Amino acid sequence: MARERSPTMKQRPKTGLITGKEFKEEIAKTKMEDLQRFKDMDPLVSGKGAQPVYRDILTGQRISKEEYFKSKNKKKEKPKEITLEWGKGLTQRREREARRLELESEKDKPSARSRDDPELDNMLKERVRWGDPMTHMVKKKRRAEPVLPDLGASEKMKESGFMIPQEIPSHSWIKKGSDVPPNRYGIKPGRHWDGVDRSNGKEKDFFKRLNDKQATAKEAYRWSVADM
DSSP states (O other): OOOOOOTTSOOOOOOSSOOHHHHHHHHHHHHHHHHHHHHHSOHHHHOTTOOOOEEOTTTOOEEOHHHHHHHHHHHHSOOOOOOOOOTHHHHHHHHHHHHHHHHHHHHTSOSSOOTTOHHHHHHHHHOOOTTOTTGGGOOOOOOOOOOOSOOSOHHHHHHTTOOOOOSOOTTOHHHHTOOOOOOTTOOOOOSSOOOOOOSOSHHHHHHHHHHHHHHHHHHHHHHHTTTO
């Protein structure tokens, strides 16, 4: 005697050669059966009408709905960024300030200057002319770069980790007017480096070997063309 099929037992789909219409009817029938079975299911099992459970992302503990959305809104709020003038901003600010001071000093001067104007005379004296055989004897006066009293919220810059002093030290080569020892990277002294060589002499030895190599090459070339 054949066993009766249980009403809840899911019928196996047709196999073999079937048409597209039969395939669509089979899918629609399966969806209706699944939907009806979900409706007849106990709410405690299906979770129908149950309230959502909110949990803390870090600890996994259950929290209330208000606490969940409160923590979510905190993440969306971006921290206030401190606007600082770094690098190019500071340079542009100094250039604008220098330009403003230059215009302030020029506006009170007469439009036409005579040959006896002392400022014009000093400017012509300090000018370096190409081809002048005495150019190497002229030592142009070097002026220290002016430092603005307000360098872009220095207190905020210190809070963000910028601890480099912006004042030119008294022992800097800029104020002394002396030449600085060369280095292989071509770094010139400025506000952040006073030009004092605090190395172990590696740069000095490097340039000495370079000069010796060039001198040896020149001497070898002279010997090679001596009999020509």
